[in-house]
Amino acid sequence: MNMPTRQPDMMSEQLRQTTCPYCGVGCGVDISCNVSPRAITLDTVKGTPEHPANYGRLCVKGTNLLETNDVNGRLLHPTMAGQSVDWDTATDVIADKITSTIAQYGADAVAFYVSGQLLTEDYYIANKLMKGYIGSANIDTNSRLCMSSAVAAYKRAFGEDVVPCDYTDLECTDLLVITGSNAAWAHPVLFQRIQRAKLKNPNMKVIVVDPRKTETCTIADLHLPIKPGSDVALFNGLLSYANAQGRINKSIVESYAEGLDETLKSANALTLDDVAEVCDLDINSIKAFFDAFCEASSVITFYSMGVNQSSAGVDKAQAIINCHLAMDLIAKDGCGPFSITGQPNAMGGREVGGLANMLAAHMDLENPEHISAVKTYWNAPVMPKGQGLKAVDLFNAIESGKVKFVWIMGTNPVVSMPNRGQVERALSKCDMVVVSDIVESNDTLNYAHIALPASGWSEKDGTVTNSERRISRQRGILPPPGSAKHDWQILCEVAGKM
Known part of the structure; x- marks a missing residue:
């Protein structure tokens, strides 16, 4: 009798698509797997080229995802x-x-x-x-620790917890204001998209508002090293300045928003000198920021934990939103107050x-x-x-x-x-x-x-x-x-x- 020859396990290489679990950017990832009837092993990870969050880009955490699959140190039983x-x-x-x-x-x-x-x-x-x-x-x-201020401000302003922007707005805006965020480290894939957009459009301006000079400042046309906690004064000062410059078209704004006069009244006490003193900034830098915001036809304000994680976080976010509402810089391409979350x-x-x-x-x-x-x-x-x-x-x-x-x-x-x-x-x-x-x-x-x-x-x-x-x-x-x-x-x- 002849013994039957045992067939080796059939191994096939397959592509599985999923989402990176690390942060709120939500990058698509392609996982190359080796699949047999007995086991699946994960071979390589790459960004999904067609995923609209990252278009194939991954940060250092995403590129090392497979290292997290080691069962050493896993809790395996109740x-x-x-x-x-x-x-x-x-x-x-x-x-x-x-x-x-x-x-x-x-x-x-x-x-x-x-x-x-x-x-x-x-x-x-x-x-x-x-x-x-x-x-x-x-x-x-x-x-709650990172997003509740943004949620409360969106609900206060819009009546609902909505985000009035998407990632493509970051790439088609005339002015990008980054405040309370070191995006280069915290959201590197979005930062890469911003870098590329700025290279493609030399007219695009980036202003970074941050007490520290971070890696994000490398793409900034202007850095405002604001005194920690003085964001409300900065953006209320901007609102007051815009009103004084005739930048706010009240008839247009009143067709879609309420409370403009009351908001302006609360902000109008702030002069450039006041803002400079409260924010501990050079008055020329403040004026340059205010002029850029008032003159741009599209503006995104990109804000994160430096705004949200504060005892006045809701008011900080609200002050940002007010500027976009008052200057009709919302619900248009490249416009809006964009809260960027941290978690997946x-x-x-x-x-x-x-x-x-x-x-x-x-x-x-x-x-x-x-x-x-x-x-x-x-x-x-x-x-x-x-x-x-x-x-x-x-x-x-x-x-x-x-x-x-x-x-x-x-x-x-x-x-x-x-x-x-x-x-x-x-x-x-x-x-x-x-x-x-x-x-x-x-x-x-x-x-x-x-x-x-x-x-x-x-x-x-x-x-x-x-x-x-x-x-x-x-x-x-x-x-x-x-x-x-x-x-x-x-x-x-x-x-x-x-």
Whole structure:
């Protein structure tokens, strides 16, 4: 008899397309994979040439994405008190604790603290469980730390959390004002697009407003080393100057905006000398900036954390928006106030209401009609009666004992929150801390009673929304290692047991 010859595993090279998980630019990436019936290995990563966020460009983080797939240091199994347990045991305990906490202390004793690292689908399930079934609005996100000022200013100005620009506007504007952002380091792919646009159009001007002289200043025609915290005075001074120069056409502005006269009245007290003193700037530089803004037919103001992360962040963003509204530099090509986010899916979280002060689809927790509409759509048995605890307030409430159970997903608040000592005290006092993460060790996991292994970027399948509100697919390519599960799956298992 002749023994049959064993056929080698058939190996094929395939291209898989997904989205970079690092920041809010939302770059498309092409992953070359070697696929056999037994395994998939990821070979190379490149930018997707046709993706409209990056057109093939990648930054250093994106080009090294594959290094994040090492399973060394991954959390591979659920743990309780540091000991491995099965999923049934872990989710039974979590479901029982949430249920008993609600019964004893009420729904507001339960909280979720989630992350811009989640996919929109994960965010949606977490928000629906907390608001529609637990009945509390105590779900907030680390996006609160970077985006809440921009959200509040957009809502104050436009009545809705909208972004009135896209990336192509950066490339067709006459004047680009970059303030509160070192884009060269924080958003290098967008910075490359700006560099290229400036090379193609020598008439394009770039003005950088930043206390520091950063790498971004290398493309600046003018750098204003503003005194930290004086942004409101600068942009209110610009508004006053524009009005004095006759740059504002009141009849046009009043056809689409309200409150112009009141806004001008509040800003008109600021002279060039006043602005120079408050902002600690040379008066000639200020006048050059004001003239450039008033004379340009199109202007983008590109702002980020240096504006948002401030006790006056909403007013800073509002002052920027006011200048665009008053000078009719909005809703046109190359025009508008453009808040650039930091996280990969902060926008997606906002779209499905993953914040303590909003509902899905940008609806409002203070509006009874909105609450009723979402409750009906979800077929929810209960809905919160008002806003929940925002990030800082949440950890204060944990420390004071008002919140007895917290589930932290995809973020490390011991490191990222502004008061580490207070967060550590809060978590050490909490009855139960559950943490979903991909790593087996970090500062927050040190306080976890239960740790749950979540899937990582190359294993997730869903959508993310970038800074220009473009929705992209993030495709799962590899199976989750060990017994790791997707965040939405874990939430659904706990919800089912409740």
